[in-house]
Each structure stands twice: as C-alpha cells, then as structure tokens.
Amino acid sequence: GENVEQHPSTLSVQEGDSAVIKCTYSDSASNYFPWYKQELGKRPQLIIDIRSNVGEKKDQRIAVTLNKTAKHFSLHITETQPEDSAVYFCAARVTGFQKLVFGTGTRLLVSP
Amino acid sequence: ETGVTQTPRHLVMGMTNKKSLKCEQHLGHNAMYWYKQSAKKPLELMFVYNFKEQTENNSVPSRFSPECPNSSHLFLHLHTLQPEDSALYLCASSQAASGLPGGGELFFGEGSRLTVL
Numbered sequence: 001g002e003n004v005e006q007h008p009s010t011l012s013v014q015e016g017d018s019a020v021i022k023c024t025y026s027d028s029a030s031n032y033f034p035w036y037k038q039e040l041g042k043r044p045q046l047i048i049d050i051r052s053n054v055g056e057k058k059d060q061r062i063a064v065t066l067n068k069t070a071k072h073f074s075l076h077i078t079e080t081q082p083e084d085s086a087v088y089f090c091a092a093r094v095t096g097f098q099k100l101v102f103g104t105g106t107r108l109l110v111s112p
Numbered sequence: 113e114t115g116v117t118q119t120p121r122h123l124v125m126g127m128t129n130k131k132s133l134k135c136e137q138h139l140g141h142n143a144m145y146w147y148k149q150s151a152k153k154p155l156e157l158m159f160v161y162n163f164k165e166q167t168e169n170n171s172v173p174s175r176f177s178p179e180c181p182n183s184s185h186l187f188l189h190l191h192t193l194q195p196e197d198s199a200l201y202l203c204a205s206s207q208a209a210s211g212l213p214g215g216g217e218l219f220f221g222e223g224s225r226l227t228v229l
Contacts, residue, residue: 004154034217043116043202043220044155089155098143098208099168100218102155 002027004092006103013080014111021106023090024072032093033066033073034100039086047088048075080110115139118203118221125193126229133188133224135203143208144186145218146178149200161186162208193228200225 003026013019025033034049050057050064050073057064061080066073077084090103116137125131137144146158160168161180175197177189186203200223207216 009152036218043222044218045220046217049217091155098160098162098206099157099170101157104152104154 002030002092002094002099002101004090004101004103006090006106008106009104010107010109012109012111015080015082017080017110019077019080019084019108019110021075021088021090021108022072023074023092023103024070025092025101026071027092027094028068028071029094030092031095033064034091034093035064035075036089036091036102037086038089038105044089077108080108082110082112084108085110116203116205116219116221118201118224120224121222122225122227124227124229125190127193127195129193130189130191132190133201133203133226135186135188135221137184137186137203137205137219139205139219141205141207141216141219142183143206144180144183145204145206146186146188147202147204147220149202149223155202158188190226193226195228198226198228 006023031052036044037047038044048064050066061078063076087105087107089105091100093100119134144161148156157170158172159178164180175192179187202223203221204218206218
C-alpha cells in the first residue's frame with residue numbers, strides 16, 4: 001500500500017522567512033496530493049492540493065510542487081507570519097481509492 | 113462554521129466501559145470517515161462509509177464498532193478499550209469518489225479527545 005514520509009518533523013523560522021516541507025510517496029498510482037494545516041486544538045483544514053497532471057500550484061503565499069518521477073512533493077510558504085504556526089500534514093491518494101494516506105506532520109513555528 | 117460536529121469533545125472512560133462518539137455533517141456529503149490521531153503518528157484511517165455502506169475497514173480491532181444510520185450521521189461505539197486507544201478521534205466527510213477524480217476534499221470535525229484509564 002501507499003506510504004508517505006514527511007520531513008522535517010519540526011521547523012522553526014523567523015517571520016518573513018520561507019518554509020519548505022517535503023514529502024515522498026511510494027505508490028506511483030497516487031494522483032492526488034493535499035496539504036492540511038492543523039492549528040493547536042483545532043481540526044485539520046485543507047490549504048492547498050495538487051493533482052498528478054500538474055507540476056506546480058500557487059495560492060498567494062503558498063505553493064506546492066510535484067515531481068512524479070521522483071515521487072515527491074513539497075509545500076512552500078513564503079513571507080511566513082506567526083499565524084502560519086501550526087502542524088502541516090501532507091497526504092497522498094491512489095487513483096480509484098478514497099483512502100488518504102497522511103504523513104507524520106511537520107510542526108512549523110514562526111517567531112516574530 | 114465547520115459543517116462537521118463531533119460530540120463529546122472530551123471523554124474519559126475505564127477499560128470496561130461502553131461509550132459512543134457521535135459525528136454529524138451538514139454539508140450534504142455522502143462519504144464519512146473515522147480517523148485516529150495519536151501523538152507523533154500519521155493520521156490513521158479507521159473506517160469509510162459511502163452512502164451509508166462501509167467500504168473500508170482498515171484492520172481496526174473489533175472493540176471499535178462503527179455505525180452509519182444515514183449519510184449525515186456516523187457513530188463510533190467503544191467497548192473494552194485499552195489505554196493505548198487513548199487518542200484524538202477525528203470524523204470527516206466528503207463527496208464520494210464518484211463524480212470527482214479521486215474523490216473530494218475532506219472536511220474534518222474538531223475531534224473527540226479520548227482517554228482510557
């Protein structure tokens with residue numbers, strides 16, 4: 001089955017810096033890669049996703065890139081702000097299945 | 113406003129107790145999920161229901177028993193749990209896979225924090 005690895009487990013940056021979180025997946029049949037943000041004590045919420053027919057997607061300060069050959073995808077946050085502090089989860093879904101396999105999460109701390 | 117509500121938010125139970133977690137979604141979705149979130153572990157899918165029918169059981173012990181009476185409600189019945197079952201149990205909903213490539217976005221509830229003594 002699909003396996004998703006996520007790095008780093010923790011990431012500390014200064015406000016205004018960029019942050020990059022990387023994930024690798026094992027099943028080449030995966031075609032959908034969402035990123036969820038979970039603030040302390042809150043529910044996970046989708047912030048951006050990408051499908052396998054696209055190499056990059058941007059939404060304001062957030063971007064996701066996908067390298068299907070290498071089977072890895074990354075989340076990029078530019079001009080970080082303290083409110084970006086949260087745990088970020090990547091996930092992958094195999095074509096034709098509903099099961100989302102999640103990474104272990106990255107705790108991002110943005111210091112003012 | 114979430115659209116997916118879970119009760120109770122916190123639950124403490126002994127290993128011999130029987131309790132239930134409840135989830136309700138007001139989004140018109142037809143798929144519902146139970147996930148387990150433990151510290152330093154990935155979100156683990158437990159069960160999937162599509163149009164009230166269970167379509168996935170991810171090798172979950174029988175001490176967890178799901179129930180989906182309709183597309184808007186999902187329960188997780190708990191009995192004779194172990195301390196290692198202590199975790200945050202998240203309910204989610206989405207449109208089912210049909211009609212969208214790979215299915216739609218997951219909308220999570222706030223979770224039920226379970227402590228087993």
